[in-house]
Amino acid sequence: METIVLKFGGSSTADNIKLNIVANKIIDFYNKKNKVIVVVSAQGKTTDNLIKEAKELSYEPDKREMDVLLSTGEQMSSSKLAILLNRLGYNAVSLTGWQAGIYTSNINEEAKIEYINTERIKQELDNGNIVIIAGFQGINDKKDITTLGRGGSDTTAVAVAAAMKADHCYIFSDVDGVYSTDPNKITDAKKIEELSYDEMLDLSNEGAKVLHNRCVEIAQKFNVLIETGSTFNNNFGTQINNKIEESAVKSIVKNDNLFLITLKYENYNADMLNKLYFTLLNNGIIPTNMINNSINSFNVSFTIKSADLGKFQELLGDELKDFTSSFTNISRISLVGYGIMNNENIIKKTLELLNINSVDIFSMQLEECKLSIMTKEKVNNKLLEQLHHELIV
Amino acid sequence: METIVLKFGGSSTADNIKLNIVANKIIDFYNKKNKVIVVVSAQGKTTDNLIKEAKELSYEPDKREMDVLLSTGEQMSSSKLAILLNRLGYNAVSLTGWQAGIYTSNINEEAKIEYINTERIKQELDNGNIVIIAGFQGINDKKDITTLGRGGSDTTAVAVAAAMKADHCYIFSDVDGVYSTDPNKITDAKKIEELSYDEMLDLSNEGAKVLHNRCVEIAQKFNVLIETGSTFNNNFGTQINNKIEESAVKSIVKNDNLFLITLKYENYNADMLNKLYFTLLNNGIIPTNMINNSINSFNVSFTIKSADLGKFQELLGDELKDFTSSFTNISRISLVGYGIMNNENIIKKTLELLNINSVDIFSMQLEECKLSIMTKEKVNNKLLEQLHHELIV
Numbered sequence: 090m091e092t093i094v095l096k097f098g099g100s101s102t103a104d105n106i107k108l109n110i111v112a113n114k115i116i117d118f119y120n121k122k123n124k125v126i127v128v129v130s131a132q133g134k135t136t137d138n139l140i141k142e143a144k145e146l147s148y149e150p151d152k153r154e155m156d157v158l159l160s161t162g163e164q165m166s167s168s169k170l171a172i173l174l175n176r177l178g179y180n181a182v183s184l185t186g187w188q189a190g191i192y193t194s195n196i197n198e199e200a201k202i203e204y205i206n207t208e209r210i211k212q213e214l215d216n217g218n219i220v221i222i223a224g225f226q227g228i229n230d231k232k233d234i235t236t237l238g239r240g241g242s243d244t245t246a247v248a249v250a251a252a253m254k255a256d257h258c259y260i261f262s263d264v265d266g267v268y269s270t271d272p273n274k275i276t277d278a279k280k281i282e283e284l285s286y287d288e289m290l291d292l293s294n295e296g297a298k299v300l301h302n303r304c305v306e307i308a309q310k311f312n313v314l315i316e317t318g319s320t321f322n323n324n325f326g327t328q329i330n331n332k333i334e335e336s337a338v339k340s341i342v343k344n345d346n347l348f349l350i351t352l353k354y355e356n357y358n359a360d361m362l363n364k365l366y367f368t369l370l371n372n373g374i375i376p377t378n379m380i381n382n383s384i385n386s387f388n389v390s391f392t393i394k395s396a397d398l399g400k401f402q403e404l405l406g407d408e409l410k411d412f413t414s415s416f417t418n419i420s421r422i423s424l425v426g427y428g429i430m431n432n433e434n435i436i437k438k439t440l441e442l443l444n445i446n447s448v449d450i451f452s453m454q455l456e457e458c459k460l461s462i463m464t465k466e467k468v469n470n471k472l473l474e475q476l477h478h479e480l481i482v
Numbered sequence: 483m484e485t486i487v488l489k490f491g492g493s494s495t496a497d498n499i500k501l502n503i504v505a506n507k508i509i510d511f512y513n514k515k516n517k518v519i520v521v522v523s524a525q526g527k528t529t530d531n532l533i534k535e536a537k538e539l540s541y542e543p544d545k546r547e548m549d550v551l552l553s554t555g556e557q558m559s560s561s562k563l564a565i566l567l568n569r570l571g572y573n574a575v576s577l578t579g580w581q582a583g584i585y586t587s588n589i590n591e592e593a594k595i596e597y598i599n600t601e602r603i604k605q606e607l608d609n610g611n612i613v614i615i616a617g618f619q620g621i622n623d624k625k626d627i628t629t630l631g632r633g634g635s636d637t638t639a640v641a642v643a644a645a646m647k648a649d650h651c652y653i654f655s656d657v658d659g660v661y662s663t664d665p666n667k668i669t670d671a672k673k674i675e676e677l678s679y680d681e682m683l684d685l686s687n688e689g690a691k692v693l694h695n696r697c698v699e700i701a702q703k704f705n706v707l708i709e710t711g712s713t714f715n716n717n718f719g720t721q722i723n724n725k726i727e728e729s730a731v732k733s734i735v736k737n738d739n740l741f742l743i744t745l746k747y748e749n750y751n752a753d754m755l756n757k758l759y760f761t762l763l764n765n766g767i768i769p770t771n772m773i774n775n776s777i778n779s780f781n782v783s784f785t786i787k788s789a790d791l792g793k794f795q796e797l798l799g800d801e802l803k804d805f806t807s808s809f810t811n812i813s814r815i816s817l818v819g820y821g822i823m824n825n826e827n828i829i830k831k832t833l834e835l836l837n838i839n840s841v842d843i844f845s846m847q848l849e850e851c852k853l854s855i856m857t858k859e860k861v862n863n864k865l866l867e868q869l870h871h872e873l874i875v
Contacts, residue, residue, distance in 0.1 A: 105538055105539060108539070139558070142562065143562065143565055145498055146498060146501070146562055146565050146566045146569060147565050147566065147568065147569035148569070149569075150565040150568075150569070151564065151565055151568040151569075153575070154561045154562075154564040154565045154568065154575075154576055155561070155565070157557060157560070157561035157564075157576050157578070158557075158558055158561035158562065158565070160557075161554035161557050161558050164550060164551075164553075164554050164557070165532070165551055165554050167550070168547045168548070168550035168551040169535065169536065169539055169547075169551060171544065171547040171550075172536055172539050172540050172543040172544055172547045172548070172551070173539045173540065175540065175543075175544040175547065176539060176540035176541070176542075176543070176544075182546070182547075183547055183550050185550070185627075187580075188625060188626075209625070232581060232602070233581075234578075
């Protein structure tokens with residue numbers, strides 16, 4: 090008898106027809122004499138709608154209360170799935186984050202799982218129940234409800250799999266795995282069979298939406314093998330594991346949702362950079378690729394997500410008002426795969442193609458598993474297609 | 483500094499405009515140096531919609547899971563209200579049933595509050611917070627979420643008021659109090675200033691929708707003075723207290739949602755009535771006014787709510803299939819007020835009016851505070867108006 094964890098995202102549970110498909114997938118696993126733990130996200134647009142409703146009440150809703158509000162989304166989907174499974178003749182019991190013993194840090198909206206008390210989960214499994222856990226949520230040491238941030242249900246699933254020493258951890262969504270590039274843009278894109286944790290981390294940090302990066306970190310730490318797959322077919326998905334691979338580009342990701350910011354100030358003061366950094370972090374803006382060109386005057390560039398631009402512009406009118414600023418929408422193309430750093434051929438071909446396409450490089454970073462290039466303008470899909478054609482084996 | 487409990491129903495919090503009115507009412511109380519505890523119902527049609535969604539998944543949804551699902555309604559409204567109060571500059575914190583320490587019996591969908599651990603509520607009040615409690619819910623000793631049945635938020639409010647030894651317990655809704663009869667039907671209906679617990683219990687048992695009867699029972703047991711009022715005006719409402727009143731009819735209630743059932747069977751067997759009673763109770767049907775006319779053959783009449791008719795008809799095709807049955811939609815008119823039993827004048831006038839209107843009486847019950855008459859047909863509003871005119875002082 091194996092213990093398995095199945096995670097279903099919001100697009101897999103959006104309506105009753107889909108919920109029935111999910112239920113049948115769960116029953117298949119249960120009927121093979123498995124102990125089945127299911128982790129669910131909120132249905133479809135539930136979370137977005139709750140955020141919208143809260144924003145109608147407050148421009149900046151209290152974070153503790155947002156967690157109370159948003160956690161209802163997964164509480165609803167988990168109980169509905171249990172209702173459906175019970176109706177189909179299978180004993181199922183839903184557990185909220187606190188009932189499932191998921192203890193987190195104190196940071197509302199971005200809590201981290203610290204510990205899982207698996208007593209209740211084990212007790213329900215021993216009673217023959219399918220256990221449906223509300224993903225994305227837990228409680229802190231004050232017994233306040235917390236949430237794990239966007240995509241946090243992936244993290245719940247992997248953390249539960251680690252705590253339960255599960256034999257399998259499947260992450261189901263509406264795509265059947267990780268692709269060599271965006272299949273909606275490049276028709277040649279192909280499904281990747283295996284990825285290492287490091288490769289997957291690089292991909293998710295670069296914006297691939299298949300897995301939440303925190304979940305990959307936990308999987309790596311506790312050596313949980315993740316199997317991704319589609320809710321809606323039985324194709325093999327992508328495995329995320331610890332295998333060492335031959336050097337190759339596995340996937341190419343383009344991220345257009347970035348702004349390059351430049352801040353200037355007449356005088357240079359060594360403390361200024363520090364202050365700038367903390368002002369950004371305190372407002373939830375993480376500057377990536379910060380470049381300090383200051384000599385006599387302060388001159389610093391960095392990139393932020395498009396989503397943070399509004400907040401950043403507010404800061405320019407307030408705490409950062411002494412700086413002269415400019416910003417422009419840029420692209421970052423990242424090639425991810427084990428051993429890229431030491432593969433001259435990959436780097437050469439990439440630079441060649443950028444040159445042919447007259448792409449102006451702003452910065453280039455080379456890491457063990459990643460070559461990441463930032464361009465001064467947005468990059469079109471044609472270049473992405475050429476890179477994919479030349480570099481993906 | 484007084485401790486006060488304010489309860490707002492679903493029609494008072496149905497949209498953002500109403501939620502703002504509620505917030506301002508709360509702030510008024512808080513600014514008068516009160517410790518303020520608020521109990522909220524789910525917004526508008528939330529509970530009905532969740533029930534509808536569950537019924538789409540299962541004809542008879544698992545009760546444990548229904549409680550998990552339905553309790554999200556109050557969790558959403560309590561967090562939204564806290565978000566709004568925080569935005570308006572007042573510290574407010576929402577608490578779910580389990581966070582507020584509300585421990586109940588094990589019966590899902592109809593749990594009873596057994597004990598309130600007020601530690602967390604007191605701690606939040608001591609920190610200067612307005613405490614918003616999600617009504618209608620608690621946890622049982624297995625740490626499963628339970629709900630208190632329809633109207634259960636009233637019960638939460640009164641139980642919290644009792645446990646906190648609150649100085650005031652206000653129940654706000656979209657009407658400003660209890661009326662001498664339905665003001666939508668009889669224009670002469672007038673607001674009642676004071677009612678005793680017994681009178682209020684009789685009224686709510688007869689279908690007056692102002693207060694949940696379980697809440698009145700708890701108020702009586704712990705001597706909590708209840709003040710009802712409208713969310714949308716500042717008129718004085720009705721007080722429910724322990725005062726002994728002079729003998730008088732306070733209110734007249736008509737209930738048309740009743741069916742009179744007659745069951746017959748050729749042979750009479752003393753055990754049959756017992757079995758019938760348990761079959762009904764096991765299916766959630768409470769027979770009121772059961773009359774056993776059996777001598778040689780079994781011949782029993784009783785009334786059930788219209789809402790239970792469908793389920794009863796199913797039983798007639800199944801467990802009760804050996805009986806010959808008939809049913810008809812009837813009315814019950816109840817006159818409620820202290821001392822009615824010993825007030826000949828009231829009884830005489832009532833019977834006179836029924837006679838003039840050629841109303842066929844099926845049964846009549848006389849209790850300390852109530853005269854209740856069941857008629858063989860539905861009763862029209864004209865009779866109700868005449869009774870009100872003659873009997874309400």
